[in-house]
Amino acid sequence: MGEPSRPAVILGYRYYVAEAREIGMNEAVAAVSEQRQWDRLMAMGALGAIPGNGVNRACLTDLDRRARRLLIGWAKEIGASVSVDAAANLWLRRDGSDPHASPVVTGSHMDTQPNGGRFDGIYGVIAGFEALTALHDAGVRPRRPIEVVAWTNEEGGRFAPGCMGSMAWSGFRRIEEFADVRDSDGLRFGDALAAHLSAESDLPHRLLGGEPHAYVEAHIEQGPRLENEGIDIGVVTGIQGSRWFTVTLIGDTAHAGTTPLSLRRDSVQDMIRAISALNTLMYDPHDVLRFTVGRVIVEPNTSNSVANRASFTIDFRHPDKTVLLARGDAVVGVVQAAVRDASVTVEETFHALPVSFAPSVIDAVERAAAAQAFRHMRLPSGAFHDAQFVVPVCPTGMIFLPCHKGISHNPAEYSSPTQLAAGTRVLTQVLAELAA
Numbered sequence: 001m002g003e004p005s006r007p008a009v010i011l012g013y014r015y016y017v018a019e020a021r022e023i024g025m026n027e028a029v030a031a032v033s034e035q036r037q038w039d040r041l042m043a044m045g046a047l048g049a050i051p052g053n054g055v056n057r058a059c060l061t062d063l064d065r066r067a068r069r070l071l072i073g074w075a076k077e078i079g080a081s082v083s084v085d086a087a088a089n090l091w092l093r094r095d096g097s098d099p100h101a102s103p104v105v106t107g108s109h110m111d112t113q114p115n116g117g118r119f120d121g122i123y124g125v126i127a128g129f130e131a132l133t134a135l136h137d138a139g140v141r142p143r144r145p146i147e148v149v150a151w152t153n154e155e156g157g158r159f160a161p162g163c164m165g166s167m168a169w170s171g172f173r174r175i176e177e178f179a180d181v182r183d184s185d186g187l188r189f190g191d192a193l194a195a196h197l198s199a200e201s202d203l204p205h206r207l208l209g210g211e212p213h214a215y216v217e218a219h220i221e222q223g224p225r226l227e228n229e230g231i232d233i234g235v236v237t238g239i240q241g242s243r244w245f246t247v248t249l250i251g252d253t254a255h256a257g258t259t260p261l262s263l264r265r266d267s268v269q270d271m272i273r274a275i276s277a278l279n280t281l282m283y284d285p286h287d288v289l290r291f292t293v294g295r296v297i298v299e300p301n302t303s304n305s306v307a308n309r310a311s312f313t314i315d316f317r318h319p320d321k322t323v324l325l326a327r328g329d330a331v332v333g334v335v336q337a338a339v340r341d342a343s344v345t346v347e348e349t350f351h352a353l354p355v356s357f358a359p360s361v362i363d364a365v366e367r368a369a370a371a372q373a374f375r376h377m378r379l380p381s382g383a384f385h386d387a388q389f390v391v392p393v394c395p396t397g398m399i400f401l402p403c404h405k406g407i408s409h410n411p412a413e414y415s416s417p418t419q420l421a422a423g424t425r426v427l428t429q430v431l432a433e434l435a436a
């Protein structure tokens with residue numbers, strides 16, 4: 001096997017070099033193919049392509065199934081075994097030399113935002129699979145099995161909230177709890193899941209849950225820090241907390257030309273009052289807090305009728321648990337106090353506390369980035385990821401790589417083939433080390 005195109009080790013890592021040779025780590029890293037990975041990402045990006053190089057591939061749609069089948073076809077070429085669990089999480093596995101050893105798991109998600117890009121999520125799945133392919137091509141078989149997982153519905157774009165697959169796998173929520181969540185066409189998540197599992201019934205079934213030795217997820221940063229600071233690899237230290245709410249206001253519809261304002265129960269006007277009060281609640285002079293109203297539905301949604309129904313979503317995030325709990329818990333009271341005429345309900349649909357990653361995985365990522373002479377830095381994640389729900393189950397970490405101007409959840413999302421390959425080389429080294 002040849003050496004990697006970049007120096008595999010730097011001075012000060014002599015002991016590590018010897019160990020790396022023993023487990024074939026350098027050979028596996030050298031076998032990572034930038035071109036093959038890029039071609040696979042582009043093939044995935046064609047499934048649900050939208051103008052401007054974007055992708056719209058919602059979870060549990062026909063496009064999602066086609067993407068999964070494409071991946072399964074590639075997995076079969078390297079003899080990886082394939083299985084699916086009750087949350088439709090898709091698992092690819094390459095056995096290790098010890099049949100009793102617990103696996104090292106990597107992966108991410110294959111669904112996108114409606115106006116998404118070609119890398120958010122799918123990169124982590126393809127990178128994990130590229131690492132598996134590289135280990136296969138280099139003839140390296142670590143002691144532990146390595147599994148690549150494609151978690152179901154990370155985005156929450158079709159069925160909210162996101163991370164349903166990883167929440168169900170980790171036992172944080174039961175998959176049945178999501179059955180009645182509906183998409184914008186009124187289709188139930190439970191029905192979409194059942195239809196998907198029945199279409200995939202030829203695949204071996206595996207139990208939901210597990211006790212991996214470790215989990216590491218590769219992802220584009222989705223923010224501008226790495227690019228701005230000229231860094232190749234982000235060593236992710238943790239993920240900030242998120243809380244999602246849906247606020248629904250019910251008033252009365254009425255004629256816009258004839259009904260005096262004093263007699264109206266206008267749900268849109270109350271929505272404006274509520275959002276304005278929430279902006280005050282969420283004000284943060286340090287600009288650390290994230291507060292987004294991203295989805296608004298108004299009925300009957302005509303220009304000459306007062307709206308009888310308005311609903312909007314709140315996506316609120318903060319790295320400090322105290323702030324996340326205090327301001328999140330204040331949402332209901334602030335909305336109720338602000339609303340004048342409509343009746344209001346506030347439902348919390350997602351609640352993920354901030355997490356810190358395991359020092360053992362953080363150190364392994366940092367060591368691999370240093371050994372491959374990549375410029376690297378530690379940073380927390382502003383986006384949530386499936387890794388957040390794996391934290392209580394096993395030592396967990398993430399690898400970030402830069403993306404152009406930090407743009408994400410946007411068709412313009414872009415990382416270069418070389419940047420993406422750098423992340424995968426680091427991932428391959430980390431997986432080989434953790435699985436040794």
Ligand code: GLV
Nearest residue numbers: 155382383384385
């Ligand atoms: C994940 O897509 C997030 O919204 O952080």
Ligand code: MN
Nearest residue numbers: 120121154219
């Ligand atoms: Mn993602």
Ligand code: MN
Nearest residue numbers: 113120155409
């Ligand atoms: Mn996303």
